[in-house]
Amino acid sequence: MEYFIELLKLIIIDALFAAVPAVGFAMVFNVPKKMLVYCAIGGAFAHSLRFLLMDFGVQIEWATLIASSSMGFLGLYWSRKRLIPRPVFTVASVIPMIPGSFAFTTVIGLVELNSAGYSVEMMQIVTENGLKTLFILGALSFGLALPSILIYRGRPIV
Amino acid sequence: MSLNQDAQTELTRIAVTAGQILHQHGAESRLVEQTTQRIGLALGAQSIELSVSSDAIVITSLFEGNCITTTRRCYDRGINMQMVCDVLRICVMLEKRLLDATQVKERLARLTPFKYNRWLVVLMIGFSCSSFSHFFGGDWPVYITTFFASSAAMILRQELAHRHHNPFVNFSLAAFLATSIASLGVLFEFGDKPQIAMAASVLLLVPGFPLINAVSDMLKGHISTGIARWVFATLLTISVSIGIVASMALTGVSGWIH
DSSP, X not given: OHHHHHHHHHHHHHHHHHHHHHHHHHHHTTOOGGGHHHHHHHHHHHHHHHHHHHHTXXXXXXXXXXXXXXXXXXXXXXXXXXXXXXXXXXXXXXXXXXXXHHHHHHHHHHHHHHHHOOOHHHHHHHHHHHHXXXXXXXXXXXXXXXXXXXXXXXXOOO | OOOOHHHXXXXXXXXXXXXXXXXXXXXXXXXXXXXXXXXXXXXXXXXEEEEEOSSEEEEEEEETTEEEXXXXXXXXXXXXXXXXXXXXXXXXXXXTTXXXXXXXXXXXXXXOOOOOOHHHHHHHHHHHHHHHHHXXXXXXXXXXXXXXXXXXXXXXXXXXXXXXXXXXXXXXXXXXXXXXXXXXXXXXXXXXXXXXXXXXXXXXXXXXXXXXXXXXXXXXXXXXXXXXXXXXXXXXXXXXXXXHHHHHHHHOOOOSOO
C-alpha cells in the first residue's frame, strides 16, 4: 500500500513536470490558445505513462511506443471532437519524450572521435546513444501515426 | 457542375494557395496532399493530382479533359499550428457548403500567422528546459542555472530568427551561449550535479517537429520528403553539437562525455 502511494506521488510529480515543456514547446509551434490545455494534459499523460511502464521494468523503447500510441489515439478522439488536425496536440505532447540528449551525445561523441582519435570506449558511447536515439524516435513517430495507419487508411481524419 | 477555363484556373490557384500555406507552416505531406485535394474537389474539379516535394508543390486540376498545372515554391516560414488549423477549418466549411470560391479565396488571403508574446515564450521555454533538468535528476540550483541558460539561448534564437539568419548558424550560436552560461554553474559548483544543467539547457534546440514529421512522412509513403526533412533535422542537431563542443573547448568544462 505504501509503495503505491509513493509511486502515485512520483507519477503526479512526473506528470506536472512533463506538462510544462509540452505547453512551452506548443507555444513555440504557435498552437492556438484554446488547444494549449490539451497539450498540457497530453504531455502529462504520455510522459507519466512512460514513467509508470519503465518503473514496471519495460524497456524505454517499448514504453515510448505504448505511450505515444496511446497519445495518438487520445489525439484522434480530441481531433474528431474539436475538428483540429492531430499534429496540433500530439507533437507538442510527445516533445518531453524526444531523445534530445541521446542525439546530442551521439554527435558530440563523433566530434570527439575525430579530434581525440579512435577509441573503443568513445565508439561504444556513440553506438549506444545513436541506436537509442533512432529506436526511441522511430517508436515515437510510429506510435503517433498508428491511428491513421491502422484505422483511417488514406481517409482524412477531420 | 460545369466549369469554364477561367473558373478552373481560379480553382487551381485557390487549392495551391491552401497547400502552400500548409506546407510553409510545417504540416506533414499527407495533410498537405489531402487538404489540397479536398479543397479542389469541393470547388468542382474532377480530380486533383499533387506532387509534394521538400520545398515546392506542383498541382494539376482535371476537368473534362482540361488540365491546368501550377507550381509554388514553399519557403519555410516557421512552424505555426494556428495557420494549419485555420486552413483546415476553411476546408471543412467549404465541404459543408458554408463558403463559396470567392469567400474561400478571400479568407485564405486574410490569414495572418498568430505569434505568442516573445517574452512569454522565453519564460515558458526557460521553465521547460528546467523541467528537463528535473527529469535528469537535478536539484534546485541546477534548475535555476538551466532556467537562465536556456532563456538566454531562446532570446538569442528569436533575435537571430527575426533577422533571418541561417538556421544552422542560429542554432549553433544559441547552443554555444546556453552551454557557456550553464558551464558557469559547473565552474562555481552551483548545486549537486551541475553538469546536468549543461545537458538540459540545450534541449530547446532539439528539432523535434522536423524529426517527427520526417518519420511520419516516410511511414505514409512520402519517402523523398521524409528524407529531406530528416537530413535537415540531422544537420540542425550537428550544428547544435558543434556549438556545444566549441563552448566546452573554450571554457574547458566537460559536461557531456566524461
